[in-house]
Amino acid sequence: MMDFLTVLSDALRGAVGVEAIVYVMAAIGLNLHFGYAGLLNFGQVGFMLVGMYGVAISVGTFELPLWVGLLVGIGLAVVLALLLGIPTLRLRSDYLAISTIAAGEILRLTFGSRVFEDITGGVYGLQGIAQEFRDANPLPDMTYGVPGVLAFTHRDAWVLLVGWLVVALLLVVSWLLIHSPWGRVVKGIREDEDAVRSLGKNVYLYKMQVLVLGGVFGALAGAVWILHLGNVQHTYFMPIVTFMLWAGMILGGPGRILGPVLGMVILQFFLTGMDSLLREAIGSGVIPADTLSSSAVGSIRFVLVGVVLMALMVFRPQGILGSRKEMLVNVQR
């Protein structure tokens, strides 16, 4: 018999767990980029990388306090955004897209290379980064949640608590900014930057501000990730991470404050749930082992989730929270 409670438990864990938090935070940044300003950032994973390595190198290699590492991570994200934005934000949006996807890969390969092994740990990465954070855990050592359905150790609960609080903070910051004259200009730039320019707004500056802010959100996602894992390796930062963020954002509805949260949580729910479901099915003989081996589950679940995503886009192309009315507006003349 298949154990559906286990499947549900795994899916829920995926939906609210630390990985979901990390993806949600990075997707909130991406939503600022694409959903509000129309910036095509295909290298959000690069911002997560500098956030994560900023903490890891400061703490691991240079033995600095954790808060310094956080500032370094944020600072690196600002620098990366400026490096990407200064040459490309005056040009058509495609140039940012090309630069960001390349920058993500360049960063991953550079941080994993032997040349900088003394600093980055090369292919081995850096370990033992989260100790200071774990020592600061005020939660008593017990199990949190509903035993058997969704339970976390006090260490995980501490990361979840901090993580979701940071998510809430990022949402508040986004909401305040978007529902202000600043946000109005940014949305105007998404629609037609020449029109906004003709009305006396410094479009380049606004685009730069959005790129930096969304990038910093990505770096914070990386920082939360390392607080959970305690280690970092360059292999975490494959381009697929960025595309998962895009999928989650589009699923939830770009240009909606809660869009990336809902989309990412649902996507994680389905991904982990599907994984667990397939394994259960194979384990209990519902799916014969010679039809699907458990080693193929990892890729098959992506196929199945892809089908779900496609169906959703057919029936609700504006995303879960998106407005159909808004999407049907004739963007052309």
Add this chain to the structure above:
Amino acid sequence: MSNDDGTAGRGAAEGGADEAVSAPELPAEPRISVDLTGVAAEPGVAKPDPILVADGVRRQFGGLTAVDVAHLEVPRGSITALIGPNGAGKSTFFNLLTGFDRPNAGSWTFQGERASGVPAYRVARRGMVRTFQLTKALTRLTVLDNMLLAAPKQSGEGMLGAFWRPGWRRQERENLERAESLLRRFKLYDKRADFAGTLSGGQRKLLEMARALMVDPALVMLDEPMAGVNPALVQSLLEHVTALRDREGKTVLFVEHDMDVVMGISDWVVVLAQGKVIAEGRPDDIRSDAAVIDAYLGTHHGAPAEEGSGG
């Protein structure tokens, strides 16, 4: 109200403007008149009190010289039309003046200050606001947001200022009042909560014009304001354009193909052909100008067609 050149078309346009005054919240201010009677109708002529003066403006695309304007003055408080056959360089000249393109040579001043080499957004802040040939409504913003966005010097426009709501609430209310009164005037008030993308082509032209006024410019530059507009709306648009001059004392420089429109509302007409100013003058001067007829119809032609259409 003085009528300095007294063309029939101008008289009709003013009659139209009076109709628009029916909106109660707008006082009928006396128009700031521009006296161009003594100005000779020849290319590059100096005018009394020019708001915009361009010198030696040249723009080349490879081997093609799109714009080559030796000297041009736009008189303050007037409606000046920029006409010319397709490819004459009208829109390119517009783009240059408003900072959307860079010239290969030349300079120009706006209100006595050098305005060449200034980025587009600063040109607009100085009071020179343009519209576009292909209307640029911000489609997925509401009509009202389109208007509010354009208001200048908003303290909530800065990234840090945005967080301090009490700092921009009052200003936002004031801008809202101004935006709503403009929307009433341009008969878009009922549409204020709709996405701008749901407006018709003519309504988008109206919105663009109203939005430009939110910036409170001294010079309004309209790139083909009548293009693609339902003929029934043309008259109403014309009234709005003349009202800019007559009621608000704005200077208008506009590119247009429709000769009836040009001859009807312009105080001064500048004709571009192959990038050069080949003629300028009052509408009556232009109608009978041989160089203009040549440029439009070619050197060998029969009876000039403009005679009929210029009416």
